[in-house]
Amino acid sequence: MEFLVVIAFFGYVFYLRNYADLRTSSEKEAASLGEGITLYNDGEIEKAYEYFNARIRQKPKSCIAYLYRGLCRKALGEPGEALQDIRTGLSYDDQVSALHVESGKIYLEQGRLDDALAAFNKAVSISEEQSAEPYHWRAMAFVQLGRETEAKQDMDHERTLRELLETAPTRSVAAKEAFFDKRLAINMLMIVLTGALLVYVIKDAESIHLPYLVAVFAAISIGFAEPYKGWLLAVMQSALMLAGYFLLTSPPGDQARQELENFSLYGSIVLTFAASFLGGFLKRALNMK
Structure with a gap:
């Protein structure tokens, strides 16, 4: 599972590096x-x-x-x-x-x-x-x-x-200058994939560490992809995580598992906002050099 997550993350970074920048x-x-x-x-x-x-x-x-x-x-x-x-x-x-x-x-x-x-x-x-x-x-x-x-x-x-x-x-x-542009639309599609990945990890992980790690990586990527509009992608990813978890998955059979998934879910949402802000800050800093 961890191997698949690493591949997914680096695939997303490769996409950001080579395809998210729509300049000629x-x-x-x-x-x-x-x-x-x-x-x-x-x-x-x-x-x-x-x-x-x-x-x-x-x-x-x-x-x-x-x-x-x-x-x-x-x-x-x-x-x-x-x-x-x-x-x-x-x-x-x-x-x-x-x-x-x-x-x-x-x-x-x-x-x-x-x-x-x-x-x-x-x-x-x-x-x-x-x-x-x-x-x-x-x-x-x-x-x-x-x-x-x-x-x-x-x-x-x-x-x-x-x-x-x-x-x-x-x-x-x-x-x-337009807020909703082609680049933002493409990144929104990518957020659907990362949101689905996070829900899957939350349901499958045996501890909170892996969901938090994936959430941080995905959110930093959000900031790099959209240093000024990353907050919208963070909101979208959080909403997709909540919707996917509560509407498309079954509740766990025991209380301990439920608490673990709750910690993973809500902690990942918090980390999504924090790390997307950090990613955007770093990208803006790099652009100023």
Whole structure:
């Protein structure tokens, strides 16, 4: 039994580590490269270049690191090397709109108008109305190609989209800020499984130690999965434990067993709230590093 519990727990942790985070790989990369991105945005170009150069040596397939090293090279007056870095980034992930925008800007400066337009078209397609920048630069390409009608259409759309994005959050931001999102829904499904596991352990265990151990592990996982909404998952897991125990199981045949199960049940509920708070606190602390 203990072996099955350990397997279940580590399977849940594996799920949290690999599937509960719904960000794209490029979004995760950008988050991990925040120090270098800040250096670039603050104008510390040489320091930013050294930072991204070192990160590429550590992780040679980081498309975001190549994007920003390319931007640093462009700022340092090396457009050819910059374009090479951006192309390398695209070879690892061609679904990053900024890579297409930046390659198109370099093509535009080099007079390669058809290549620039193709890059901006791709950027518009990938951005999915979450950024007005691809429309701006595609309009610039249309102007240089003499396609004034299409340039005006893009300029008008850029203006409308900027106003929309300034007055309302983007879908990606809204998804992160919305209380009930896809990630929370997936974690709720996992809570059904952990709640069922806890009821099973409570009914099968010979002492309070195993139910308490499982409850602590599951609750810490709750905090890591949802550092700000873990309280809801803790409430849900507690409610499922109570419902499952009283509605789906038979009462024990003797008083001693009943007392053991009561201690296990109510103690696990208390531990669920305490350990989920601890897990959320630890996750928030780690995120601040």
